[in-house]
Structures are given as structure tokens and as C-alpha cells.
Amino acid sequence: MHSRFRFLFVILIMGLLLMAGTAQAKDATHELRDASVISKAIERGTLRVGFSTFVPWAMNDKTGKFIGFEVDVMTKLAEDLGVKIEFVPTSWSGIIPALLSDKFDVIIGGMSVTTERNLKVNFTIPYDTTGMALVASKSMAKGFDSLADFNKEDVIIVARIGSTPATAAKAFFPKATLRLFDKETQCMQELLSGRVHAFVASAPLPAHSAVEHADKLFLPVEGTFTKEPVAFAVRKGDPDTLNVLNNWIRQKEAQGWLAERKHYWFETLDWASQLK
Amino acid sequence: MNNHPRARTSHTLDVLLLFLLAMAAGLFFWRLQTRFDYDWNWTAVPQFLFRLDPEHGWTANVLVHGLLTTLRLSIWTTVLALGIGVAAGLAASSRSLFRRLIARTYVEAVRNLPPLVLVFIFYFFIYSVLAPLIGLDDAIRAMPAWLGNILAVVCDEPNRLPGFISGVITLSIYEGAYIAEIVRGGVESVDKGQWEAAASLGLPRSDQLRLVVLPQALKVIIPPLTGQFISTIKDSAIVSVISIPELTFQGLELMSATYLTFEVWITITLMYLVLTMGCAMLARKLERSLRWRF
Numbered sequence: 001m002h003s004r005f006r007f008l009f010v011i012l013i014m015g016l017l018l019m020a021g022t023a024q025a026k027d028a029t030h031e032l033r034d035a036s037v038i039s040k041a042i043e044r045g046t047l048r049v050g051f052s053t054f055v056p057w058a059m060n061d062k063t064g065k066f067i068g069f070e071v072d073v074m075t076k077l078a079e080d081l082g083v084k085i086e087f088v089p090t091s092w093s094g095i096i097p098a099l100l101s102d103k104f105d106v107i108i109g110g111m112s113v114t115t116e117r118n119l120k121v122n123f124t125i126p127y128d129t130t131g132m133a134l135v136a137s138k139s140m141a142k143g144f145d146s147l148a149d150f151n152k153e154d155v156i157i158v159a160r161i162g163s164t165p166a167t168a169a170k171a172f173f174p175k176a177t178l179r180l181f182d183k184e185t186q187c188m189q190e191l192l193s194g195r196v197h198a199f200v201a202s203a204p205l206p207a208h209s210a211v212e213h214a215d216k217l218f219l220p221v222e223g224t225f226t227k228e229p230v231a232f233a234v235r236k237g238d239p240d241t242l243n244v245l246n247n248w249i250r251q252k253e254a255q256g257w258l259a260e261r262k263h264y265w266f267e268t269l270d271w272a273s274q275l276k
Numbered sequence: 277m278n279n280h281p282r283a284r285t286s287h288t289l290d291v292l293l294l295f296l297l298a299m300a301a302g303l304f305f306w307r308l309q310t311r312f313d314y315d316w317n318w319t320a321v322p323q324f325l326f327r328l329d330p331e332h333g334w335t336a337n338v339l340v341h342g343l344l345t346t347l348r349l350s351i352w353t354t355v356l357a358l359g360i361g362v363a364a365g366l367a368a369s370s371r372s373l374f375r376r377l378i379a380r381t382y383v384e385a386v387r388n389l390p391p392l393v394l395v396f397i398f399y400f401f402i403y404s405v406l407a408p409l410i411g412l413d414d415a416i417r418a419m420p421a422w423l424g425n426i427l428a429v430v431c432d433e434p435n436r437l438p439g440f441i442s443g444v445i446t447l448s449i450y451e452g453a454y455i456a457e458i459v460r461g462g463v464e465s466v467d468k469g470q471w472e473a474a475a476s477l478g479l480p481r482s483d484q485l486r487l488v489v490l491p492q493a494l495k496v497i498i499p500p501l502t503g504q505f506i507s508t509i510k511d512s513a514i515v516s517v518i519s520i521p522e523l524t525f526q527g528l529e530l531m532s533a534t535y536l537t538f539e540v541w542i543t544i545t546l547m548y549l550v551l552t553m554g555c556a557m558l559a560r561k562l563e564r565s566l567r568w569r570f
Contacts, residue, residue: 062323094517094518094519102404
């Protein structure tokens with residue numbers, strides 16, 4: 001009798017503990033869900049997206065409106081989520097600090113996935129792939145026709161500060177001098193002025209600029225020399241948002257929507273007349 | 277300005293100097309042309325100032341919007357910096373050691389930091405910690421549409437207000453330190469005898485300051501103060517790093533999209549020049565009218 005009573009008592013205590021435990025777990029999931037960026041965006045009615053001006057990913061057209069591949073992606077994402085879109089143009093060097101300090105919800109800015117960045121932010125699955133390409137000055141880099149030609153001590157290479165092209169330039173041309181600027185325009189200006197040998201940037205900018213300034217610039221090597229996955233970046237510890245964004249990307253990929261938009265912005269120049 | 281009794285009347289040297297300057301400018305543009313052989317495309321620029329909208333007729337475009345934001349930023353900064361600066365300047369010249377210490381700490385800390393560092397620290401750390409604490413961002417989102425419209429005219433679009441506010445506060449803290457020194461210098465330039473005379477009339481300390489010392493100090497304070505306001509316009513370019521859409525930021529964005537580097541930089545330079553020189557002329561008028569009164 002005595003032992004049976006003790007047995008019941010233990011069962012009772014265990015049951016109580018289990019109930020408390022599940023209640024707590026339930027609270028934690030609710031909390032996680034309510035704190036997720038997606039829930040907050042839906043509650044607020046707007047999705048704030050951070051990006052940086054980057055032809056043809058995102059740019060101002062001549063009426064001051066934002067256009068570009070990323071802009072299409074952001075607009076479609078907001079439309080599918082049923083919220084308004086809020087564009088937050090941000091300078092590239094401060095874009096991750098701005099995300100971490102909650103200036104916007106997600107970076108959709110042609111950001112390549114790197115491990116260093118991944119330690120600061122979480123990435124979705126890639127929605128795009130980009131690669132590094134190199135465009136060189138005809139006067140400075142005369143006769144250069146392989147990547148090895150640029151890996152010399154007296155060669156100067158420009159790239160955008162904090163970008164994966166800058167990292168790639170360091171890795172591929174360790175002997176060359178690397179000069180960094182905040183904007184791609186400034187890099188391009190250095191190249192056009194004949195002060196540097198080459199400019200490393202994400203495709204298709206090098207190819208486009210070699211066509212535009214055919215008298216001064218050329219492509220020493222065809223195509224890209226790296227392949228990099230590009231993904232949305234969100235703050236860490238937010239599985240709900242990652243899940244929603246990942247599945248959105250999977251859908252758009254399967255529907256061919258991403259490929260179609262990418263073709264329009266990267267392989268045609270139909271949009272060029274909207275700029276100037 | 278040239279009312280000095282013995283103003284030089286010979287212009288030979290001036291003409292020579294002007295000639296040399298014109299030569300230098302010519303040489304510069306010739307070098308620019310040959311060295312860069314740059315494809316000038318000035319025809320694309322005017323549309324970024326004003327454009328013809330099919331629905332609304334002529335409307336301001338990105339560069340004019342940027343100039344207006346610079347102007348609003350400078351005006352708000354000036355108002356706030358004046359408050360901070362006068363308070364700190366008076367504290368720095370007060371008799372209380374505690375107030376003097378506080379004011380000096382503020383002035384020295386700010387003057388010895390690069391403004392760029394100040395902008396980043398404030399925007400990324402201080403604002404991000406303070407704003408949620410007082411619910412500023414939520415208040416901005418929740419405000420009624422009419423208030424948003426008013427704020428859009430006098431400050432910035434509601435969704436860009438957090439950036440605008442932190443820009444104004446950072447610039448005010450920065451400019452305030454300089455204004456504090458101007459105010460302190462002005463107050464200390466007034467002869468000690470004036471304080472003593474006012475005290476001997478039985479005026480309390482606050483009235484000595486308000487009725488006797490400050491009116492005399494103003495004469496010393498006003499000219500450097502107007503110079504400081506013009507500096508504020510120039511310094512406002514620095515908040516482009518935290519993506520406030522003022523003139524420099526808009527220009528940088530425009531260059532990223534169009535690669536019209538030189539055209540846009542030159543246009544921006546001229547826009548800043550027109551703005552600051554206009555303010556300098558106004559300031560000179562103000563100084564002259566004040567000279568009559570004192």
C-alpha cells in the first residue's frame with residue numbers, strides 16, 4: 001500500500017513536470033514565431049530591404065525610381081508576402097552593421113555567401129550565382145592576356161571595399177597591389193584614368209564596361225574566374241524567416257521566374273535607356 | 277568691404293594674378309582633356325535636377341531632392357547645435373567648477389574625435405540602443421498620416437526618419453562643441469569690469485549675464501557663428517556614409533548608376549557653392565545690420 005502510494009505520487013509529479021515542460025516549450029515556440037522578422041514585417045505591413053547601388057542589380061533610373069534585378073526580386077517577395085516594400089539604399093561598407101542594428105529586415109543586394117559573413121549573419125539558399133571577372137586598361141596592361149600576368153609586383157588592381165571581388169583579387173593576385181574604394185564608379189574612374197592596371201568586379205560589369213569603353217578597356221580573360229552563390233542575408237537566430245525565404249526562392253526557381261528576370265537584367269541591355 | 281582709407285589702387289599685380297589663374301585653369305582643362313580623353317556627357321545631367329513628368333509636369337529629381345535634404349539637415353542641426361552650444365558655452369564660462377568640467381569634457385571629447393567616427397558610433401551603437409528604449413521607431417511607424425506628411429516636408433520621409441534624426445543629432449553634437457567655444461570666447465571677451473559694474477547695481481548673476489554681458493558678447497559671437505553655420509552645410513556631407521539621402525549620397529548613388537563621374541561631381545560642387553555662398557552673403561548682411569544696432 002505504502003509503495004503503491006509512492007508510485008502514484010512519483011507518476012503525479014512526473015506528469016506535472018511534463019505538463020510544465022510542454023507549456024514552456026510551447027511558449028518558447030510562440031515567442032520565436034512572434035519575434036521572427038517575417039512576423040514583424042507582416043504585423044508592420046512593410047518589408048524593409050537593405051541593398052546597395054550596383055549596376056544592374058539595383059540602381060536609380062532617371063526618374064529616381066529603383067530598378068534592377070534585386071529590385072524585381074524584392075518587389076516580388078513583398079508582393080507574395082502581402083506587404084509593402086520599403087527600399088533602404090545603404091552604402092556597401094556599412095550594410096552588415098546596418099542589418100545587425102535593425103535598420104532593415106533583410107539584405108537583398110547581390111551578396112555572395114562567404115564564411116566570414118556567415119559568422120555574422122545567416123544566409124538563405126542561393127537565388128543567384130555570380131562570378132568574378134576582370135577588366136583591364138589598354139594603356140597600363142598592354143599585352144596582358146592571362147591571369148598570371150596580373151600577379152606581379154608592379155601591378156595595381158582596384159576593387160570595391162569589403163566585397164568578394166576584393167577577396168578574390170587578394171587570393172588570385174597576391175603579389176599585386178590592391179587599392180580599395182567604396183563605390184564601383186570610383187574604381188572604374190581609376191581604371192579609365194589609367195592609374196591602375198585592372199578592376200576586379202562581379203560579372204557582368206567588367207564585360208559591359210569593356211564594350212562601353214572599347215577604346216580604353218579590354219577583357220584579358222574571357223568569362224569569370226570564380227563561381228559564387230548569392231543569397232539573402234538575415235539576422236542570426238531566426239529559423240522562421242529563413243524557412244519562408246528559402247521556400248520562396250525554391251518556388252521562384254522552379255517557376256523559372258528568377259532565370260527569366262536574370263536574363264533580362266544580365267544578358268540584355270533593354271533597360272539601359274532607363275538610366276541616362 | 278573695401279573702405280580702408282589707404283586701399284591700394286594699382287591693379288597691375290591683380291591683372292597679372294588673374295591672368296596666371298586663367299592660364300592655370302586653361303592648363304588644367306587641357307590636361308584633363310588630353311590625359312583622360314573623357315567622354316563628357318553634360319546633356320544627361322539636367323534631367324537629374326528637374327525632369328518632365330508626364331503626369332505632374334516639371335518635378336524635382338534626385339539631385340534637387342538631395343540639396344533640399346542637405347538644407348533641412350543643416351537647418352535642424354543649426355537649431356539644435358545652437359541650443360547645445362550656448363548651454364555648453366555658458367557652462368564653460370560659469371563660476372561652478374562642476375559645470376566647467378562637464379562642458380570642457382564634452383568640448384574636448386568631440387573636438388578630438390574625427391566626425392566620421394562620431395557618425396558611425398552614434399548611428400550603429402547609441403541610436404540602436406536608445407531608439408527601442410524610448411520606442412522612437414515604433415512611434416514613427418504609428419504616427420498618423422498628416423503628421424507624416426508634415427514631417428516629410430520639414431524633415432524627411434517617415435521611413436527615413438531614423439537615419440535623419442541620428443544624422444541631425446550627431447551633427448549637432450559635433451557642431452555644438454565648436455559653437456560652445458565661440459560662445460565661451462565671446463563671454464570671456466567681455467571685460468571683467470562689466471560683471472563687477474552689473475554686480476554693484478545689485479543684479480543677480482543671471483541678470484548680469486542676460487542684460488549686461490551677453491549683449492556685448494554677441495558682437496564677438498555673431499561673425500564666427502555665421503561661419504559655423506556655413507561649416508554645418510559642408511559638414512553635412514559626412515552623413516552620406518549612413519545612407520541619408522542628402523546631396524553627396526544622391527550624387528554617389530547617381531554615379532554608381534550612370535558612371536557620369538566628373539559631370540555629377542562638378543554639378544554637386546556647384547550646388548554646394550551656390551548654397552554656401554548664398555548663406556555667406558546673407559550672413560554678411562546680418563552682420564552689417566547688427567553692427568548698427570550695437
